[in-house]
Amino acid sequence: MNISEPIGDEAAETGAVNSVSVLFPLPLPKAYDYICTGGETGGEAPLVGSFVLAPFGPREVVGVVWPSGGDPIEPEKLKPLVRVIDAPPLAGELIDFIAWASAYTMFPLGSILRMVMRVADAFEGPRMQTAFVGGGEAPARLTPQRKAVLDIACETPMTAAELSAAAGVSDGVVRGLADAGALTRVDVDPDPPFDPPDLHRSGHDLSDDQQFAADEIKTIIASGGHKAILIDGVTGSGKTEVYFEAAAEALRRDDNAQVLILLPEIALTLPFLTRVEERFGAAPAPWHSELTAAQRRRTWRRVAEGQARLVVGARSALFLPFANLKLIIVDEEHDNAYKQEDGVIYHARDLSVARGARAGFPVILASATPSLESVVNVDEGRYDAVGLPSRFAEAAMPEISLIDMREDAPEAGRWLSPRLVSAINDNISAHEQSLLFLNRRGYAPMTICRRCGHKMTAPGSDTMLVEHRFENRLVCHHTGFSMPKPPACPECNAVDALTPCGPGVERVAEEAKERWPAANIAVLSSDTVTGPRAMREVLDAMRDGAIDILIATQVAAKGHHFPNLTLVGVVDADLGLAGGDLRAGERTYQLLSQVTGRAGRAEKPGRALLQTYQPQAAVLKALATGDRDAFLAAEAEGRRSLGYPPYGRLASVTLRSRDEAALEKSARAMRAAAPLADDVEILGPARTPIYRLRGVARQRMLVKAGRNIHLQAYLSDWLERVKKTSVVRISVDINPYNF
Numbered sequence: 048m049n050i051s052e053p054i055g056d057e058a059a060e061t062g063a064v065n066s067v068s069v070l071f072p073l074p075l076p077k078a079y080d081y082i083c084t085g086g087e088t089g090g091e092a093p094l095v096g097s098f099v100l101a102p103f104g105p106r107e108v109v110g111v112v113w114p115s116g117g118d119p120i121e122p123e124k125l126k127p128l129v130r131v132i133d134a135p136p137l138a139g140e141l142i143d144f145i146a147w148a149s150a151y152t153m154f155p156l157g158s159i160l161r162m163v164m165r166v167a168d169a170f171e172g173p174r175m176q177t178a179f180v181g182g183g184e185a186p187a188r189l190t191p192q193r194k195a196v197l198d199i200a201c202e203t204p205m206t207a208a209e210l211s212a213a214a215g216v217s218d219g220v221v222r223g224l225a226d227a228g229a230l231t232r233v234d235v236d237p238d239p240p241f242d243p244p245d246l247h248r249s250g251h252d253l254s255d256d257q258q259f260a261a262d263e264i265k266t267i268i269a270s271g272g273h274k275a276i277l278i279d280g281v282t283g284s285g286k287t288e289v290y291f292e293a294a295a296e297a298l299r300r301d302d303n304a305q306v307l308i309l310l311p312e313i314a315l316t317l318p319f320l321t322r323v324e325e326r327f328g329a330a331p332a333p334w335h336s337e338l339t340a341a342q343r344r345r346t347w348r349r350v351a352e353g354q355a356r357l358v359v360g361a362r363s364a365l366f367l368p369f370a371n372l373k374l375i376i377v378d379e380e381h382d383n384a385y386k387q388e389d390g391v392i393y394h395a396r397d398l399s400v401a402r403g404a405r406a407g408f409p410v411i412l413a414s415a416t417p418s419l420e421s422v423v424n425v426d427e428g429r430y431d432a433v434g435l436p437s438r439f440a441e442a443a444m445p446e447i448s449l450i451d452m453r454e455d456a457p458e459a460g461r462w463l464s465p466r467l468v469s470a471i472n473d474n475i476s477a478h479e480q481s482l483l484f485l486n487r488r489g490y491a492p493m494t495i496c497r498r499c500g501h502k503m504t505a506p507g508s509d510t511m512l513v514e515h516r517f518e519n520r521l522v523c524h525h526t527g528f529s530m531p532k533p534p535a536c537p538e539c540n541a542v543d544a545l546t547p548c549g550p551g552v553e554r555v556a557e558e559a560k561e562r563w564p565a566a567n568i569a570v571l572s573s574d575t576v577t578g579p580r581a582m583r584e585v586l587d588a589m590r591d592g593a594i595d596i597l598i599a600t601q602v603a604a605k606g607h608h609f610p611n612l613t614l615v616g617v618v619d620a621d622l623g624l625a626g627g628d629l630r631a632g633e634r635t636y637q638l639l640s641q642v643t644g645r646a647g648r649a650e651k652p653g654r655a656l657l658q659t660y661q662p663q664a665a666v667l668k669a670l671a672t673g674d675r676d677a678f679l680a681a682e683a684e685g686r687r688s689l690g691y692p693p694y695g696r697l698a699s700v701t702l703r704s705r706d707e708a709a710l711e712k713s714a715r716a717m718r719a720a721a722p723l724a725d726d727v728e729i730l731g732p733a734r735t736p737i738y739r740l741r742g743v744a745r746q747r748m749l750v751k752a753g754r755n756i757h758l759q760a761y762l763s764d765w766l767e768r769v770k771k772t773s774v775v776r777i778s779v780d781i782n783p784y785n786f
């Protein structure tokens with residue numbers, strides 16, 4: 048154990064008494080005070096940011112020494128700390144960020160700290176571990192199991208667990224070989240340091256546009272201080288190469304600097320990590336949901352020590368305990384995956400910019416379809432922008448056309464229009480690849496009884512059950528509930544009357560297999576690929592030309608580079624436009640630009656065909672004409688006239704309860720308690736679009752306010768006037784995305 052001695056009685060006898068405040072990673076709004084009697088810290092209180100173990104209620108809990116405490120209490124009532132943990136203290140910048148993020152998101156301080164302390168035991172446990180290296184003399188008795196281990200063992204030390212897993216044998220075989228002298232035991236660090244990035248290594252020779260953009264960014268970085276910079280360039284224009292230069296520059300300027308590259312989880316693929324490794328001559332520290340516990344621990348600890356200098360991660364990497372963070376790059380900055388909706392609700396892009404602004408370091412945002420927020424920030428001079436107007440190496444942008452489904456309708460029960468079918472025929476003859484995009488998992492989004500009209504929903508929820516035909520199950524995509532598809536309608540008992548309505552990717556695949564029986568057809572959705580590794584198999588098959596037609600949901604939309612893909616067919620371009628969401632148009636534009644941008648990324652030109660029933664919709668016209676600026680201007684005008692973000696402030700207040708009567712009553716009472724204020728408008732309460740989920744019903748109010756209103760202050764004031772009960776839960780989402 049690498050933990051300092053308990054803070055002993057000896058120090059208490061010397062009379063050195065200090066009090067310290069400790070914040071725990073629990074949903075608590077403030078820190079608690081303790082006495083620290085000296086001990087290992089030489090009579091001084093541990094530094095702010097230090098990890099300490101302290102009694103809390105009936106338990107001992109690891110917390111962090113915090114700059115300010117809770118309610119003052121008499122010194123003699125304070126309890127002593129148990130011990131100080133031997134780990135680098137959190138940086139002052141991070142402590143400031145935690146406090147700010149709590150005030151901004153309106154989640155308790157301790158809940159934000161909990162996101163930072165995900166792997167806080169990284170500094171406990173053994174610092175050395177036994178591993179084995181090969182090269183010894185083979186033993187006389189060589190069983191097949193022993194041989195399997197010896198074939199794998201090499202100069203790189205591997206643990207017994209790693210070796211035995213790789214060889215498919217038990218741990219005992221490995222230890223037996225070591226006892227026989229065929230393997231040598233060595234002590235290794237269980238969290239080996241990351242190789243440092245090679246900052247003198249150069250990347251690709253940049254094009255003139257790229258060089259210009261990179262120079263501009265480097266100048267900004269060299270001038271020090273905070274600046275948010277938007278790299279705005281079409282897909283394939285080489286933005287990644289440009290921000291690699293920025294990362295190298297930030298790392299070169301300060302020997303201890305750390306750089307974070309954020310990506311949406313599904314864009315965080317192995318090919319991307321490999322690309323970073325090729326550029327910097329060393330693998331970055333990764334942070335994503337597929338890491339093992341050991342890999343998480345290694346990244347967390349090495350980031351805390353400042354040893355990991357280049358980190359590539361999904362949104363929660365923003366809460367890693369960086370010792371000296373100097374640059375954040377948010378790739379695909381428009382992506383909604385940056386908005387975390389569970390637990391603490393936050394937007395990783397917005398928090399990144401705020402963090403850089405407070406700490407005085409630059410933040411780079413990159414996108415081919417920047418969010419309206421970022422575009423407005425550039426227009427109003429708050430952000431800098433650099434543009435990459437064309438694709439790298441003359442690759443042309445795909446030609447996008449709309450198919451008016453009212454005129455070019457598929458036969459009944461089919462989903463591909465004659466024009467799209469003929470385009471795929473041409474592509475197959477030309478030995479080029481096609482992508483059919485439909486952002487709907489499963490076979491059919493709805494299952495209805497033909498006899499009585501009953502819709503299959505998840506128990507206790509107002510969500511549709513989606514048929515997944517490969518598994519013959521009905522699945523709820525919101526709650527994860529699933530059941531075998533019943534033979535009869537549960538309402539009227541009619542046998543074989545449950546009918547799938549509408550298409551999902553599996554149903555389009557069924558049609559494609561009928562139409563092109565000789566073609567290699569694959570389905571790519573979050574049901575078929577569950578992480579970077581599984582994704583790689585499909586990506587490799589695509590790259591090797593083993594797939595003729597890929598039928599995919601949005602997991603295929605991000606960042607991939609398929610040189611032989613020349614046709615993208617969007618099965619239902621109208622899908623995202625339904626519903627009253629503020630960002631529906633913008634999101635559809637972004638998603639469809641991304642998807643169509645997969646076509647023609649290399650020498651062969653690409654084209655995209657969008658099937659739609661509303662070819663007059665502004666979004667679709669903008670996509671077909673490539674007039675992004677006109678579209679954004681119209682979107683901006685719409686939001687400005689309604690006072691919506693980024694021209695006004697917005698929050699949603701959601702009440703949840705299993706008791707619908709109590710919920711309605713509370714929602715009305717809460718509405719009535721709202722303080723009157725100029726330039727604040729409250730809409731609702733109203734039922735959420737999905738009213739019941741897992742038996743919990745939800746009512747919501749939207750709070751709209753002018754830009755000069757301190758929305759959090761208004762909301763705190765309001766919440767203080769509301770009686771809290773355990774029957775009805777209240778949560779606040781600042782700048783909500785789904786409403």
Ligand code: ADP
Pocket residue numbers: 251252253254257280281282283284285286287288289439608
């Ligand atoms: P973006 O991030 O804008 O979508 P990328 O940086 O991924 O674009 O570049 C698209 C493709 O072009 C990638 O395969 C990349 O390796 C290649 N590329 C970009 N810039 C260069 C360059 N200067 N030299 C060689 N290849 C480049």
